[in-house]
Amino acid sequence: MIADDSLYLIGMPGAGKTTLGLALATRLEMPFRDLDEEIVAHEKRSILEIFATDGQDYFREVEAAVLRTLITSQPRMVLATGGGTPCFHQNMDLLLATGIPLYLAVPVPELLQRLRRNLSRRPLLTDIPDEKALTAHISETLALRQRFYDRAPLRCEGICTVEAIWHLLHTYYTTG
Ligand SMILES: Nc1ncnc2c1ncn2[C@@H]1O[C@H](COP(=O)(O)OP(=O)(O)OP(=O)(O)O)[C@@H](O)[C@H]1O
Ligand SMILES: O=C(O)C1=C[C@@H](O)[C@@H](O)[C@H](O)C1
Numbered sequence: 001m002i003a004d005d006s007l008y009l010i011g012m013p014g015a016g017k018t019t020l021g022l023a024l025a026t027r028l029e030m031p032f033r034d035l036d037e038e039i040v041a042h043e044k045r046s047i048l049e050i051f052a053t054d055g056q057d058y059f060r061e062v063e064a065a066v067l068r069t070l071i072t073s074q075p076r077m078v079l080a081t082g083g084g085t086p087c088f089h090q091n092m093d094l095l096l097a098t099g100i101p102l103y104l105a106v107p108v109p110e111l112l113q114r115l116r117r118n119l120s121r122r123p124l125l126t127d128i129p130d131e132k133a134l135t136a137h138i139s140e141t142l143a144l145r146q147r148f149y150d151r152a153p154l155r156c157e158g159i160c161t162v163e164a165i166w167h168l169l170h171t172y173y174t175t176g
């Protein structure tokens, strides 16, 4: 299969955007980019440091700017976006206009299990005191973001795999 457009993976933290994005890019023989990594390279500091020093509003401005520069310089790629990317600065409009957003709709219990493994390097999750608060936070964040994620023309439900996404893309390109 040859994908002519950029593929943008969107979804909650822990949904598998980076892991599946890299595997898909290899299979599609397309360049792979990770927006969080691009931001770190641009700012020369970690995402944790950006949030701690300059706050979320600044992070969202940088995120939007780096996204625009990347899309201009790399017209065909598989891109793992950040978890909040589609929800700020009209980024979802841009993603829809320049490629194919694919939403990884992973169930909350599975997200929680994955996120528990590395809470400390996630700026929006570091101060959450206990399991109950983490569950509430992830559920509330998803509820706020859902309307942005739902604009994606492609959606992988459940525990997404490369095979499942491959099948979605094949259907998309053969049925139009
Ligand atoms: N399909 C999958 N099945 C099981 N585990 C997965 C799957 N995809 C990813 N994981 C695991 O879930 C964790 C999060 O995956 P990943 O880092 O790719 O998510 P992400 O959406 O890029 O999250 P973020 O960038 O917000 O940290 C990793 O530990 C990864 O190994
Ligand atoms: O869900 C979020 O808002 C975020 C997810 C990460 O990918 C990073 O972009 C950052 O930690 C913010």
Ligand SMILES: [Mg+2]
Residues within 6 Å of the ligand: 017, 018, 019, 034, 036, 080
């Ligand atoms: Mg990632």
